[in-house]
Amino acid sequence: MTLPFDLRALQVFLAVVDQGGFGAAARELHIAQSAVSQSIANLERRLELTLFHRHERRIALTTEGEALVAHARQLLERAETAHLAMRELHDLVKGEVRIGIPSMLGSYYFPPLLMGFKAQHPGIRLTVVEAGARRLQHMIASGELDLGVVIDDGASRHLARRHLTREEMVVCVPREHPFAEYYSVTPEAFFAEPLVLFQDGYFHREFIDTLSQRCGTEANIAFESNLIPLTKAIVRRGFGITTFLRRVVEEPDLAAVSFDTPSWMDLSLAWAEGAYLSRAEQAFVDFVLANR
Structure with missing residues (x-):
């Protein structure tokens, strides 16, 4: 016309x-x-x-x-x-970034990054969605999210990735628990304890399920909760133990103990393969990778 x-x-x-x-x-x-x-x-x-x-x-x-x-x-x-x-x-005065973050990283790793980015770009709106790592992969692929933090295990080849961090998964127990004095804990000893676990779909639960299958021992699940403060409260009171990323256990009344073969997780910042990143999204990626 x-x-x-x-x-x-x-x-x-x-x-x-x-x-x-x-x-x-x-x-x-x-x-x-x-x-x-x-x-x-x-x-x-x-x-x-x-x-x-x-x-x-x-x-x-x-x-x-x-x-x-x-x-x-x-x-x-x-x-x-x-x-x-x-x-x-x-000029990056305005824009929006939609990012999905697993709860452990959202609570204990990303806050300084999010606040630092916001301080540099106050006009850019950050929308943060908490979900399990596998769910985040699907949300990125479907366009519901622009960016997300996923397990870097090569399971989703349709995602472009940039390595973010390598974190150890450790046994989390109260300070008075016998494991707190151990240098490391075997999977068999861990699974003999009542466990407080995340629900399906979270990398925390996927890690436990994989470990259970590997050693041929069924998990003794006492509680299921995706709420980190509730899980910690249950562990503190001695009703069960759990696993967390090591940095999540950095509290005086909780102890972090390695598995006898230390377990590491590589986590990446990801977006849909071939997707166009807006200037705001690219600025966020650059900022996170520069300050990880």
Whole structure:
């Protein structure tokens, strides 16, 4: 579709209306009066309408010209708004990043990164979704999330990844538990204890299920909870033990003990393979990788 006018023509038209004449409009726009006259003539020809009554020393809007004024102002205002929005995005004044984070990382690893990024880019909105690592992979693939933290195990080849951190999964027990004095704990000894575990879909539970299958021992599940504070409270009171990333256990009344073969998890920042990253999203990726 070919429009009968462009924004510059409307700008000239409104200058003539607001200034009350071609000469005054030319001075306002810093162009020749002949250029103003030519622009209006071209606009009228393309619209096939007369916009001004022309008298010897004055002009007046026709009915058609009066009708165009309101539309012209709205179009120019919207164009200015669009231009400002694009400039803000270009300069990272505005934007949005939707990121999914597993609860352990969301509570104990990412807060300083999120706050640091927000301090640098206060106009960018951060939407943080907490979910299990596997669920996050599906949300990224479906476009529900722009970015997410996933287990770097190669299970999802449709994701582009950047390595984020390597964390040890440790046994978490209260300080008075016998394991607290151990250098390491065997999987068999761990599974003999009542356990407090995350529900299916979280890398915490996936780690336990894999370990259980590997050593041929069934987990003795006493509680299931995805709430880290509740899980810690249960462990403190001696109703069960659990596993966490080591940094999650850094509290005076809890002890972190390695498995007899230390267990490590590689976690990556990921997005859909081949997906376009906006300037805000790319800035977030760059910031996280630079400050991990």
